[in-house]
Structures are given as structure tokens and as C-alpha cells.
Amino acid sequence: MAELIGGVGTSHVPAIGAAVDHGKTQDPYWKPVFDGMQAARDWVARTRPDVCIVVYNDHASCFSLELTPTFALGVASHYEPHDEGYGPRPVPRVEGAPELSWHLAESLILDEFDITIASQMTVDHGLTVPLSVLFGQPESWPCRVIPLCVNVIQYPPPTGQRCLKLGQAIRRAVESFPGDLRVAVIGTGGLSHQLQGERAGLINAEFDQRWLDEFVTEPDKAAAHDHVELLREAGSEGLECVMWLVMRGALQPEVEVVHRFYHVPASNTAYGLLVLEDAARASRPLAAQPA
Amino acid sequence: MAELIGGVGTSHVPAIGAAVDHGKTQDPYWKPVFDGMQAARDWVARTRPDVCIVVYNDHASCFSLELTPTFALGVASHYEPHDEGYGPRPVPRVEGAPELSWHLAESLILDEFDITIASQMTVDHGLTVPLSVLFGQPESWPCRVIPLCVNVIQYPPPTGQRCLKLGQAIRRAVESFPGDLRVAVIGTGGLSHQLQGERAGLINAEFDQRWLDEFVTEPDKAAAHDHVELLREAGSEGLECVMWLVMRGALQPEVEVVHRFYHVPASNTAYGLLVLEDAARASRPLAAQPA
Amino acid sequence: MNPTPRDYHDIPGTYVFDGAHQRKGYWLNMFCKSLDLAANRERFRAAPADYLAGFPMTDAQRDAVLLRDWLGLLRLGGNIYYTFKLAIFDGLSMQHVGAAMSGTGMTVDDFRQMMVSGGRPAEGMRSRRENREACHG
């Protein structure tokens, strides 16, 4: 049976990808951000997930206005990085995990989630930047990836509650997969930022920190902020933090914080990073985890 | 406030469309089928819906294997008939109802249905044949149409229960629309048939009739047949009867049967037709309904 | 992918288009889908094997296409709504294909007659297991 080994929340700011790609991670502007990532990199190196389910949004890259799936789950054998106008990011091709993907798709749909099944898709910075955050610049990504693309561009995105429930259903689905896989869920996006309008540049660190507190200890409360409140407090693009809640739902109600980091700014965004394990798992002696 | 005036269930057999288009409705083979439709045509002429929400499936026409939405809701101003290999059907362009469509999309997503929003799509026989069933061959369709496209080709389709719940949510959404519209819901597909394999041609009239009985009086029971049972009893393509349940959910638990018709065969299919009104509405004196 | 056994594999003569089936037949079905375009239909008509070579299909799938092995196409991952595009290309009806898939030498007229007489009965076609038990029981 597959095992849910933990979750990561991280912003997916494109500028972070650019900093990695152009060797600027040690520039004074970026060093604090990348220093803050180290503990997450250590965690993922230690826990070595076989598959990461990356919950992200597409930014008018692979999807366009013709068709807007609320939840699109990738079932492909691989995903090419999308050209977002600067040429595709110089990162490895993303290798899929079609058996587990199809198992998720089938389980989730029978569990009353109205998933869109994506057999061919490209992935943009929303997915590849979190991989760079966790893995740096390897020759090939050290794990297989299942993209779960959430609409947060076209109003309305799914509610926080719906995202939390989807995470719970993903947990059930992973644990019913008849394969010996270690699976992590990566929630991406946010935290507070607004790219558009006269409020462009909005950051609300107070709201973010309070929301992160709730996220860890009272996920139902973190999920209960409605869209208007998120738009108001976290900014029109900060609303994408609902995607973290899919990760949170996949973990048990009681979690242990392995790492928490928050930094303003990363480009126009409040950068947040959180690594969680189920409390039950975290309290196991380290020897019980793979070295 | 918009009003839900009733529901129709009908198979969407392509051969019925061809019989209309090629003037064969009075042929001995087709006459009984079209005679059986008359009462539904009378009902729709009498009740004159402004908008029909047509729940149908696409047959590898507009959608393909790349992307399979479980529920795709059209929000376009119009929809062209798709060329399914014989040239597009010679039927009027389907005019949309974008205000109500967007209201539905927004309401349903906030109500935890993971709708795919479709801004540009063509519609195949799954949608246009039911219009021909209800309206014959007019110069232009006498009502606007909202396509709700359900995946029933890629296993697994949404469950019967999920479809019933979606119907209930559609009812709530329609009744919260601030416009004076008369809305009908048309569930299409089925009844028993199988197009593929050594079982091609399967018909199960006994199952269909029992399912129709449940559908009218015990919708939860009709919705509870799981996919394996539907595949076994109604055939691999008969499974698409789950789409009728969206219509059923949009009506009240107590309904009045305005018309019920069943005929074998229409091409390879058991043809079923059902017209329902809420019991409360049906008992109103006729004078209270528009002439 | 070795498909895990599913309850519906017990249903005789029925090829459920689940994930395993979709993966197996992906390019076969996408070839069929490509026939939606008149230009592709012309290319396929002019040089069938060359046209098929443009899709990453198995040789068995290509052969089944060229032989119009309607049942074989399903077994190799085809979905009836896609393979039927090939039948439309040939000017065949669904009843034609239905007869061919029956695998009993049925003609299209036999098939039509079966439908007019109420269709293929479900009796004896529900479950491989039940059929086996009925045989040996």
C-alpha cells in the first residue's frame, strides 16, 4: 500500500525559478529566501518520496479561456515544461506516475470529486518552481510527479473547504493504491500578493502568519475564509493559497511542523514555506525512516 | 427569480436525428417512436421554457482523450453543431444563455461541484437529437440552451448519486438567479444499449422499466445502482442513463409523470422518454400556466 | 500497466474503457480521432500504412486497423466511439460493426433483425462466473 509521507506548502513565484536558472540564488536579494529553503530540501532528501502530487495552477499557459477545469489531474507518462514567453525553463522533463494517477482519478471521481482527466499537458512555473525549491538543479528530478492543476484564475476558484476535502479524498485514494510508494503532497501558490490593479504589490504578513497558524493547528478554520475575505486580505492572487489546503487535507488533523519559513518579498509576493508530517509519523524514531 | 418548470428524459440516439433530417419520421420503422414523442412536444409547446439545460455527453466530438472533464458547463453565447463525419447536422445553431450559465457555474463551484467552464464548444448529436425530439425542425430553436456535458465514455463516469446531487444544486442555482426565466432540465442518453464487443445490441427492457419506476418514485434508489451493475444490466453505453439523474435531482422528490414512453429498438438502443413536473406544480390548475 | 482485476471484467463481451484500457489504446484512438479532418481522411485513403506510421501504435493495432478487425480494435485498447470513426470512413453503420463484433458470423441483416426483435437478451450475458457455474454446476 502506498504511504502518505508528508506535505509541503510553498509559493511558486516565477522569479524564484529565474533565480535558480540564472545562478542568482546567492545574490543578496535571494540568499535569505534560498537559505530559508534548506531545511525543506534536507527533509525531502531524507524522506525521499517516490511520487510528489503537486497541486498548482496554470497561468494561462497550457489552459486558456476556452476551457477552465476546476481540478485537472495529469495521468500522462511525462510533462514538458511550458514556454511562458521566455522559452521553456531549462529544467528536466517532468516524469509522471500514470498508474497512481489513474488510480487517483478513478478513486476521486467515484468519491464524488468531478475531476478533469488530463492525458496530455504541459506544466508551467506553477509546477516547476516548487520542484526547483525542493530539488535545486538536478540532471533529472529525483521523483515522479502527478500534476493536480487547480483553477484559481477564473473566478470562482474552488472553496478552501472543497480543497481540504479533496486532500482528504487524495489521502484515502493513496492509501488504497496497491503499490509500495512513498507519496508527498506539495501545495503551492500564495501567500499574500496581488499582481493587478491599483493595489498591485499588496502584502499582508499579519494575515499570512495568522493563516499559517490556523493551517497547522485548525485547518478547518484556515479553510473557512471565503473568497471575498481572501481577495481582500491576501490579494487577488493570494487567493491561490487555497491550493495549500489540498495538501493539508491529505495529512492527519494533528501534524508536526518540520519547517516553517516566511519572507517578504520574493518579487511581488510574500514567500511562504511549510513542511508538515502527520504527528503520529513525526514522533517515530528517526531510525524507522529511510536514511 | 428563475423557475424550474419541469424535466425531460430522452435517449439521444443519432439515428433519430438522421430520421428527422432525412424525412423518415413516418416510415414504419420510425413512426411508433415519433408518435411516442408527441406528448412531450405538446408539453414543451405548452410550457414554453425560455432555457433548456441539456445534460448530455460528447461522443469523441468536441472533446478527445487529451482532456476529459467530468462535468463541462457551456457559458458561450452560441454553439455550432459538430461535424461527426457526415457533415454537421442541418439544424439551427444552438443559442446559449450566458448570464444564466455563468450564474450556474459560479453557484455550482461555490457549492462544491468541480465544474469545468467551457467558453467555446461545439455540440454533437448528444445535445442536438434531444432538441429535435422536443422541437422537430424549426427555423431556429424556440429556446436558449445551456449544455452540460458529462463524461460517460472514459471510465469512471460520475456516480448516479453525484449526478442526482448535481441536479439538486442546479435547482438551488436556478432558483437564486435574479431573472424571470422558465427553465427546464433535459437529461439525455440511455436507456439500455451496448454498441461494443460481443454483447453489442444488448437491450434489457425489464431493467429499464424497473429503473424508470424507481426514477420517478424513488430517485435515491435509481441513483444507487453502481457502475458495475449498470454496465452489466443496461450495457456499456446504457450506463449513460446517469445523466437523467441530473434532471431528476433538479425536480422535487414528489413528481407527476406528464408522459412516459418506451420503445425497442431505435437503432441499437432502447428508446426511453419521460416528462416530469414537480407534483406541486402539476396539481396547479392549467390556467395558471401560460397557454 | 498490468490492469488489476475489476468487477466489470466479469461481464462477457464488454471492454470497459478504464485507465488501463485508455493507456493501451491512446494512439490507436487518436489515430481514429484524426479522421475527423477531411485532409487526414484523404491521406489515410491514399496511403493507409504510411499514414498509420505517423502514430506511435503497436504493429498489432496497425494490423487491426488495416484488417478492420472491429473486435480486435477494442481488445487492443480501442474505444467504440473512436473506432466507429473508422467505420464512418468506410461508410459502415453501427449495426454493421455491431454484427462484426458479435463474433458469431452474424450478418448486418441478422443484427438488424435481432434489434427489431427486442435486442440481444441479457440472459446468459451478465457474468462469466455465473456462466461458468451454470456450465459446471
Add this chain to the structure above:
Amino acid sequence: MNPTPRDYHDIPGTYVFDGAHQRKGYWLNMFCKSLDLAANRERFRAAPADYLAGFPMTDAQRDAVLLRDWLGLLRLGGNIYYTFKLAIFDGLSMQHVGAAMSGTGMTVDDFRQMMVSGGRPAEGMRSRRENREACHG
């Protein structure tokens, strides 16, 4: 469509991309999306007005494109992820566009400085109604 008032219309300087907004800006955004392709970028660079004429947009939308009126584009139904494709076409950064949209004559260096200093504070930017009440209260 006359958009019905929504709670989020109370948030200042924020253009929520809801159904009403999407319908208004559909072709404006699809024009921006078309710039994903290098061939289209060349055509647009060579003859901007001709290229725009190929999309069923309003004159106001076309003018806002030609003038790079970043705020106007949002008001006319643009979505930032689409209009930003035009900025990428111009070689501009999101901070450039952010400064321009602020509508206060902010330079890109001002904007960068604002971000380094903790970003634009939410205080006074939460609610038009609250701001009015604070003014008149």
C-alpha cells in the same frame, strides 16, 4: 451583461476576473494569448493595428493595447496573466506593470523599493465603503 454588484466590488483597485469580466474581456485576453506563438508575435510587431483587427475586440480595447494602458486593459476585461503576455512581448517585468497600474506615477524603482520594504500595506486598501466612512465619519 450588466454585472450584478458583488461583495468583492467593494475592494479597491482590484478587478476580479468573474464571469462578467471574462465575457467583456474574452477576445482581448485571447489576443494576448495568441502572443504565445512566435509567428504571431512577429505579425503583431510588424503591423500592430492590422493584427488587432483580426480579433473581435472593442476599439477601446484595441486602443488600450496600443497605448499599453495596463490599468485600462484590466478595466476593459483583461486578466493580468493574459495582459502580462503583452508585457513580456515588450520585455517588461511584472514590477514594471505593477508600478504602471498603481496609477500614482510610481516608477519601477519606487515599486521595487515598496516591495523590499514589505509591500503595499493592506491598511486603507481593504474596502471602499470603509474608506468612505473613514473620510466622512
